[in-house]
Amino acid sequence: MTDVSRAERERSVDVDVIAALRGALPGLSAAETKVAERILADPTLVVDLAITDLARLCGTSLSTVARFAQTLGFSGYRELRVEFARAVAVAQAEHERFGLDDTLIDLRDDIETVAAKIGAHEIGAIEQTVLAVDFAMVEHVAAAIARAPRIQLFGHGASSLTAQDMQFKLARIGYAATHSGDPHVAVAGAALLVEGDVAIAISHSGETAETRRSAEVARAAGALTVALTNAPNSPLDRVCEVALHTKAKEAPLRMAAMSSRIAQLALLDVLFVRVVQHRGESVNEPLRATRRAVIGR
Incomplete structure (x- = not known):
């Protein structure tokens, strides 16, 4: 529990x-x-x-x-x-802020209107997500990550990009954090997690079968499982012990996951900063070492 x-x-x-x-x-x-x-x-x-x-x-x-x-x-x-x-x-x-009557993107919109509508959607996604943050839940997850021997992130498609971003951040402060976009590799890694490890499963819809399966395996192995989804009570939400929810609205005309990705990144940034605060000065040297390694590259 x-x-x-x-x-x-x-x-x-x-x-x-x-x-x-x-x-x-x-x-x-x-x-x-x-x-x-x-x-x-x-x-x-x-x-x-x-x-x-x-x-x-x-x-x-x-x-x-x-x-x-x-x-x-x-x-x-x-x-x-x-x-x-x-x-x-x-x-x-939101519409008045950008001078728009409608934020739905139309194929006939000019570039200025497209930019304004995307801005409205993405700012709205961040604002609504941050306003709805369950701070006790974020704090609970941050504390678990701060003491976890290993962190594994699951996500496919656009959610894989979000998982990679968080994996990179955690790796830079010295964590054994892993992510694979290959569902077979992901579920195999999930099976090797143990009590004290943390698994974060990311899916905007909460219905991605591969992500849900990895979370199920990770939970059975004893890891704390965390869902990051836009859909409360979704299949992924029900599988995981803990859930963090975004509040993004994707427009019907969408060429890729835009608002959902922005909202996921914003919420994970809040989580990451809390992890850094839990770790205190111990993160300074890993950050300096990784910064030195990439200077001039």
Whole structure:
């Protein structure tokens, strides 16, 4: 058992209810999914409509809408409505900051508009992630890493790049940190972890089968398993003992993982700095040695 329980994690505040709704979609009933899809198409509906009006619009019952709110972790429709009002206000503020009516990238956008929209998305991802950080959870993981003999990072595709970045940072301060984008190598390494080691599994969706499998093997071997995902209660979230959550929203027109990667890097930077603080002056010499080694290269 970890010092920070899963129940405590699930009580943490979700700053972006719209992102939470997207993450919850796979677990909703058919009737609840109708409500969710209608709301995602126009989030202002929750702000503008009473529960009876929303139920009528979605072609469902009052009890379904009430149950839908409770599935998302709210006491009822009134609390859900307050959170959506806040989320809509935040989105409007982001749009105004960049002079945009809409942050969705369109194929017809010019370069200036593309740059502004990407800036809005990525700044928003960092802001929402940092605002929603479960500091007790980050502190718990940082302390575990600070005393861990070995750290292994799992991630594939775009998440592999995030894992490599964290692996490099930890290696520079003297940790035996490893990462492989090959799922066979990753799961073999996971099997060799022991109690006291830490395994960090990274997946924006929380559904990458290879990452989830490595986390399962690492946990069975005795390592502390940490999920880094944008989807609370995802398959990866359920496999790991501890979870750190990002709050990134990917635009429908996306050529690669952009906001998700930025949010992952931001959260791991917070974690890394806390690890450095736990280690204190002992990190100075490794940092100097690695800096000297690359000077002039």
